Amino acid sequence: MEKTLTYGMVGGGEGAFIGDVHRRAIALEGGARLVAGCFSRNPAITRSRGLSLGLDEERLYETPAAMAGGEAARKDRIDFVVVVTPNASHHAIAAAFLDAGIPVVCDKPLVTNSRDAADLVRRVAAKKLPFCVTYTYSGYPMVKEARALLRSGELGSVRFVNAEYAQEWLTLPLEREGNRQASWRTDPSQAGAGSTGDIGTHVEHLVSYVTGLEMRSLSARLDTFVEGRAVDDNATVLVEYAGGAKGLYWFSQVAVGSANGLKLRVLCEKGSLAWEQENPNVLQVARLGQPVQLLSRGRDSLSAEALGFSRIPGGHPEGYYEAFANIYRAFLAHLRDPSEPTPDYPGIAEGARGVRFVERCLESSAGGGLRLDF
Ligand SMILES: NC(=O)c1ccc[n+]([C@@H]2O[C@H](COP(=O)([O-])OP(=O)(O)OC[C@H]3O[C@@H](n4cnc5c(N)ncnc54)[C@H](O)[C@@H]3O)[C@@H](O)[C@H]2O)c1
Known part of the structure; x- marks a missing residue:
């Protein structure tokens, strides 16, 4: 039996669009469970969203930096974090989790300028951590x-x-x-x-x-x-x-x-x-x-690629959630086996x-x- 991985989310609070899609796609794929979050800049929203998702209060954080530090200090730390906040905040949030040794899934666009992009490229290389950018349509x-x-x-x-x-x-x-x-x-x-x-x-x-x-x-x-x-x-x-x-x-x-x-x-x-x-x-x-x-x-x-990422027999339409889940299929497999040389997810x-x-x-x-x- 494969171990169920755990993840945290930054963004995806009340009324947000894509955080919920990520949560549903991961649930559709299976194999990973949400256990920590900083869903909003407003701690009250993080709390209500976290509790409604069944999370422990001690794993609901006021800031992404507190979450990176708090999770890094735990024995049962999250296996990866999902960053689904507006674009300009991606760099600081992703950098904090990479520094804490936690793999990152970040929605597109990665960041808002090449300097920040190069900085994340360096951090990923230095830490040798899996990093996924969710360009959904390749799924x-x-x-x-x-x-x-x-x-x-x-x-x-x-x-x-x-x-x-x-x-x-x-x-x-x-x-x-x-x-x-x-x-x-x-x-x-x-x-x-x-x-x-x-x-x-x-x-x-x-x-x-x-x-x-x-x-x-x-x-x-x-x-x-x-x-x-x-x-x-x-x-x-x-x-x-x-x-x-x-x-x-x-x-x-x-x-x-x-x-x-x-x-x-x-x-x-x-x-x-x-x-x-x-x-x-x-x-x-x-x-x-x-x-x-x-x-x-x-x-x-x-x-084989098309068949390997099909979930239900032809004639039963698959769509956006399944495509998102396929990105996670490749990413979760890579987390489990980092030796895979060409994992099929955008990095x-x-x-x-x-x-x-x-x-x-x-x-x-x-x-x-x-x-x-x-
Ligand atoms: N892959 C895709 O197809 C796809 C589709 C939609 C959006 N996106 C990307 O996803 C990201 C989010 O887009 P959205 O439409 O969900 O935005 P949104 O405004 O609906 O949601 C953003 C969420 O982030 C929270 N947030 C903002 N700053 C935060 C911080 N510092 N700490 C914690 N939470 C914070 C907000 O409270 C909100 O809950 C964007 O980068 C966007 O480009 C990708």
Whole structure:
């Protein structure tokens, strides 16, 4: 019998979005139990949330630093911490837990500037601790199928990538109407950047994960369509990759009619792939001169990667929680067996690269769409 691991959470208090998703995804995966938390900057909220989740009062902490110190001093210390607070707080919180010798799962974007990213990279290397950045979309089985198909070489080299992430939820200035998630996401001091950091970084990771392409240069134009907003809410990025492939990314949070429209299309010499997050159990594959195929999740002929991360037979739709749980499947397996050389979850290097992507987009756009080396 495998030992049940234990974890703590920073963030994810009353009314928070993603902390609850992490808790449910970990419960869905199984094998780890929440035992400690600092769910809010307000100790009363941490207490009520912690008690409602069945935690011992002595493991509810007033600050992340107190939690890192308190847990490090315990014999039954947590096996990892999950950081699900607004972006600008990630660095100090993750650093405190790494210093305490505790592995970290941090939501994206890793941090808000390259200096902090490099600092975390150094700390992770010095402590030799597992570190996961939850780029959720690489957890979908049909994304893994797309990756396996491109790796097989059957479709030839990639020529062009077209990726978009369209949301409508910031079409109105919700940040001026007291919407908590909108308020910090449109405050540069808390978010770092707008749509580029919030959803563009998912695109950058998804493309890299599926295609394996290395970005060589980019040219970005960031727009702010909502008057008075302090960050970008729409962006277009032209990309060049090593080997000559090209890409076009578009992210928008003012795209009326789109809820969570993350879409990827990869054109290759002999075929193409297309995947959409809102219909995630299907991968479209085209081979030149043949009928277009829709591959569905859970079929025996799929790759070992896609089958290994499928939880229920095909025809029973899997979605966001399962994808999140798949990131945890790979991370928990790595915690149990750190000798695994290529664990299939996004790590500190991917997190730091995402931060560089956001910074380069801001820089390029400020220079009028300058083409910059990546
Ligand atoms: N992987 C994904 O798909 C995904 C989706 C949504 C959000 N996120 C990321 O998750 C993070 C949180 O986003 P959210 O939408 O849940 O935000 P949120 O505003 O809904 O929740 C943030 C929580 O952190 C708490 N908090 C803030 N500062 C804290 C501190 N210093 N100590 C303890 N708790 C603190 C708040 O009280 C709140 O409970 C962000 O980095 C965001 O980019 C990732």
